[in-house]
Amino acid sequence: MTYTTLSPFTRFALCLGVLVPLVYYGIQAAAAPFFPDFSVNRVTASELGSDRSPVAWLFNWGIFAQGVLTIIAAFGFFSAFRYFGVHPVLAGLTSAALVLNGVQTLWAGWFPMPDPRHGGHPLFVVGMLTLPFLLAAAMWKASTNRTVRAYFLLNLLGLAAVAPLMAGASGIDLSQYRGLLQRIFTLTIFPPIGVAALVLLRRTLPTAENRQKS
Numbered sequence: 001m002t003y004t005t006l007s008p009f010t011r012f013a014l015c016l017g018v019l020v021p022l023v024y025y026g027i028q029a030a031a032a033p034f035f036p037d038f039s040v041n042r043v044t045a046s047e048l049g050s051d052r053s054p055v056a057w058l059f060n061w062g063i064f065a066q067g068v069l070t071i072i073a074a075f076g077f078f079s080a081f082r083y084f085g086v087h088p089v090l091a092g093l094t095s096a097a098l099v100l101n102g103v104q105t106l107w108a109g110w111f112p113m114p115d116p117r118h119g120g121h122p123l124f125v126v127g128m129l130t131l132p133f134l135l136a137a138a139m140w141k142a143s144t145n146r147t148v149r150a151y152f153l154l155n156l157l158g159l160a161a162v163a164p165l166m167a168g169a170s171g172i173d174l175s176q177y178r179g180l181l182q183r184i185f186t187l188t189i190f191p192p193i194g195v196a197a198l199v200l201l202r203r204t205l206p207t208a209e210n211r212q213k214s
Contacts, residue, residue, distance in 0.1 A: 013076025100127025
């Protein structure tokens, strides 16, 4: 592999990808102190943008911005995946899932709770649930670093563990922990986007360390 830089746009788009999880959790941290009786366990992220919040605009515009960042980042991911030899079909599917993820957050910000349209389209759910698998498969090809590969595999195990709880398959009433469950679930969705973008950016650095680790 010849370590040359990616195009300026690709690198810029990947930098936006790094910001995705920071924006998602950052806007929650900024809006939570203003929410009446906020509880990490009980209050979901979307409720911070509902009519119950005096600063709903902060969350809704923030999540809308996150959607824009994700969609732009998706194009950077596709270019970087192709640069590192990921099959075009896998690169395309992963990038498409990222775009769906971005559209979903745009939708959520545009139609905040309690708008019945807030939940979006089932296609958004498909995009969100397939993204961790597609991203793991693409990163397995894009990086030979064992730590990177282990992270994405462990992330899939985490998703497999929490998804049934989110779907209510356990049969246990977890309504008082819906906020906590959602935040654990999203740890398997948004941070991997940032990690993958950072890994791809670092792989382009022409250093002896990267030649050994990538």
